[in-house]
Amino acid sequence: QVQLVESGGGLVQAGGSLRLSCTVTGGTFSRWAMGWFRQAPGKEREFVATINVINLQTPATSVKGRFTISRDNSKNMVYLQMHRLKPEDTAVYYCAAATNEHGIMVLPSEYDYWGQGTQVTVSS
Numbered sequence: 001q002v003q004l005v006e007s008g009g010g011l012v013q014a015g016g017s018l019r020l021s022c023t024v025t026g027g028t029f030s031r032w033a034m035g036w037f038r039q040a041p042g043k044e045r046e047f048v049a050t051i052n053v054i055n056l057q058t059p060a061t062s063v064k065g066r067f068t069i070s071r072d073n074s075k076n077m078v079y080l081q082m083h084r085l086k087p088e089d090t091a092v093y094y095c096a097a098a099t100n101e102h103g104i105m106v107l108p109s110e111y112d113y114w115g116q117g118t119q120v121t122v123s124s
Helices: none
Strands: 003-007 010-013 018-025 033-039 046-051 057-059 067-072 077-082 091-098 118-123
Touching: 003 091, 018 033, 018 091, 018 118, 033 067, 033 077, 046 067, 046 077, 057 067
Parallel strands: 010 118
Antiparallel strands: 003 018, 018 077, 033 046, 033 091, 046 057, 067 077, 091 118
């Protein structure tokens, strides 16, 4: 049974930093592309960043230069380092796994497994 568990969310002031972590159990993590998405109240789930099996990282335009995705295959973990946070970054952040990688995947429908989410709140 595959499980994804996020951690590291919280309340931070604008301009601050947070690092989100996602632990994956029950699958062949090293063979999967991993992604981070976020969803603010009343909005659709939004792509944040993805990393493929050869560590190619692709961030969304809105977070490029501020957020960095990384992975540690020895620990079955993926991270999202967030700097210079803005109030508009406030959302529930989700970790996701794609078992069938095909290019740069930015759509939620391309991912097979999801975590329960972790809240990030950025105060102004």
